[in-house]
Amino acid sequence: MELWYTEKQTEDFGITAKISETLYSEQTEFQQLDIIQTNQFGRMLVLDGCVMTTDLDEFVYHEMITHVALNTHPNPKKVLVVGGGDGGAIREIVKHASVEKAVLAEIDGGVIEHSKTYFPQIACELTGNPRVDVQVIDGIKHIHDHKGEYDVIMVDSTDPVGPAVGLFEKGFYQGIYDALKPDGILVAQTESPWFHKELISRVFKDLKSIFPITRLYTVSIPTYPSGLWSFTIASKKHDPLEVDASKIKDLDTKYYSADIHHSVFKLPKFVADLTRE
Amino acid sequence: MELWYTEKQTEDFGITAKISETLYSEQTEFQQLDIIQTNQFGRMLVLDGCVMTTDLDEFVYHEMITHVALNTHPNPKKVLVVGGGDGGAIREIVKHASVEKAVLAEIDGGVIEHSKTYFPQIACELTGNPRVDVQVIDGIKHIHDHKGEYDVIMVDSTDPVGPAVGLFEKGFYQGIYDALKPDGILVAQTESPWFHKELISRVFKDLKSIFPITRLYTVSIPTYPSGLWSFTIASKKHDPLEVDASKIKDLDTKYYSADIHHSVFKLPKFVADLTRE
Known part of the structure; x- marks a missing residue:
């Protein structure tokens, strides 16, 4: 018998x-959580029927949601990840x-x-690191209670259905603005330039309309739509485009580099057009 | 009844x-050819069970196999496309x-x-353009018979199975070298950095080992593996990296631009590594 996981990424x-x-399945309080073993991508975390991360390509998402902003800020001390419970963003931040x-x-x-059980190489910094503070809490509530505290805030959300709907709303972005210090930076995952x-x-x-500097960048993730x-x-x-590439330190990455820091902002014309409408 | 086209891109x-x-199906002398109407991508050309091109994303492949090389060569007069029977590369070249x-x-x-029948907007320059010479011929034979003639040669092949196997062999690349003028340029599609x-x-x-200058670049094509x-x-x-971006003319493209000309060569680390092994 052959078993195939099929995900309708659009209609x-x-x-x-x-x-x-299938390694694990559970309807949590918030969503359906499944962990499967695939031949092509290794283990795969699936939330509400959408691939969130896989052993093979997780490094792209986690390096690229973190290092661009962290290398744009001259001295990031306090960083927040909203969502991102697999721990991959935290692993890169530290x-x-x-x-x-x-x-x-x-x-x-x-x-x-x-994630700690089934993706130990992704969740590795979620336990035992005194610089890491893991809170099971609604990110919207957390930012409301921490005004002016953060250097960098990352929105590592699921797709804009289910528990993450509020994480794509203007009011939430205003809340993040308020939770950032006067030179703070927000970065959010914002779906596919082809389908969304x-x-x-x-x-x-x-x-x-909220921040003085706004930039879009793209990366390759084979398991995402x-x-x-x-x-x-x-x-x-701080403008990510004005970072001196020669000052970016090597961080033991597989996707991000000083070259990539700048080139990801050079968008194909049809993608650049999305920022002009 | 719902019909779905499913393509195993790997095992x-x-x-x-x-x-x-399904608009058309035929076993030609060389391969199985199918043309289907999809909801997501419009019409899709499928050869031997692999998507070759679709209405939605064809512009990426056709712009990016052509304009990088054509803007690297200072004065391309005679250009050859090996394969590429859909005509998309020719449309961009002219x-x-x-x-x-x-x-x-x-x-x-x-x-x-x-392609002329079912993809008229892709094949539009294959008829009636005196600058275009359409030949039904084995590209390997053609380059053998035309030594030192071309400014730019593009290998717009199917995957390296079936009729295209020879188009990925070193002997073929040597043949292209010989078919190029002393300042000629070759560009070839070379599959996925994730899977190949x-x-x-x-x-x-x-x-x-054959050419003094060799460069790899990547693009986003959602229907390819x-x-x-x-x-x-x-x-x-001529080195594509030494092109003066300010001199690249606007060509009515949707993906390629002067910015993109240079940024596509800035590779994610795991892709850059493929050029160092």
């Missing part, structure tokens, strides 16, 4: 991956020696717990 | 797209005013014929 398109085993405190605000404790054009344009416009994924960075003072 | 991974209609003759050497006349690492490394090494696709450019004299 009309999907991916399918051969699996050897590679930066300047960071004194990396806070994880994940609404679903089940994601944290099962309206969302990208809307989020970009919303952030541009279309394989091309976007992040939006919004900053009160 | 363990695939894509699936909802279709409304946007360059310097080009006096664009030759298509496609082994399978069926691809040309049915060995092929990319091997082709890069082969080309580097992993969504990330590579091209390898090999040049006798």
Whole structure:
């Protein structure tokens, strides 16, 4: 018997991956959580029927949601991840020696717990690191209670359905603005330039109305819809494009580099157009 | 009844797209040719069970196999496309005013014929343009008979199975070297950096042993395996990295731009590594 995990990424398109085993399944308080063993990508974390991360390609998302902003800020000390319960963003953040405190605000404790069990190489910094503060809490509440505290805030959310809907709203971005210090930086995952054009344009416009500097960048993630994924960075003072590439330190990465820091902002024309509408 | 086209892109991974209609199917002399109408991507050309091109994303492949090399060469007059029977590369080539003759050497006349019928916006320059010379011929034979004639040669092949196997061999690249003028440029599609690492490394090494300048670049194509696709450019004299971006003319493109010309060569670390092995 052959088992295949098939995910409808849109109404009309999907991916399918051969699996050897379902390792864990649970309806948590917030979402359906499944962990499967695939041949192509190793273990795969699936939330509400969408691939969140896999052994093979997790490094792209986790390096690229973190290092661009952390190398744009001249001295990031206090960093918040909203969502990101698998711990991959935290693992990358603590590679930066300047960071004194990396806070994880994940609404679903089940994601944290099962990532520790099934993705130990991703969740490795969620236990035993005194610089890491793991909180099972609604990120919206957390930012409301911590005004002016953070140097960098990362929105490492699921797709804008279910528990993450509020994490794509303008009011939430204003709350993040308020939770940042006067030279703070926000970065958020903002879906696929092929399949979610309206969302990208809307989020970009919303952030541009709040922050003085707003930039879109893209990366390759084969298990995400279309394989091309976007992040939006919004900053009160520091511009990612003005970073001196020669000063970016090597961080033991597989995707991010000083070259990549700048080149990811050079968008294909049809993607650049999304920031102009 | 719902019909879905499912393509195993590797042994363990695939894509699936909802279709409304199969428009044409034929076993040609060389390969199985199918044209289907999908909801997500519009019409899709499938050869031997692999997506070749779709209405939605064809512009990426066709702009990016052509404009990088054509803007690297200071005055491309005679250009050859090996394969590429859908005509998309030819459509982009004739946007360059310097080009006096664009030759298509496609082994399978069926691809040309049915592209004209079902993809008129892609095949639009295959009829009636005196600068275009369409030949139904084996590209390997064509380059053997035309030594020292071309400014730019593009290998717009299918995957390295079936009729295209010979188009990934070192002897073929040597043949292209011989068919190029003393400052000629080759560009070839070279598969996915996620799924075909060995092929990319091997082709890069082969080309580097023949040409003084060899470069790898990548683009986003959602219907190709992993969504990330590579091209390898090999040049006798002109370096794509030394092109003055301010001199690149606007060519009515949707992906390529002067910015993109340079940024596509800035590779993620795991991809750059493929050129160093």
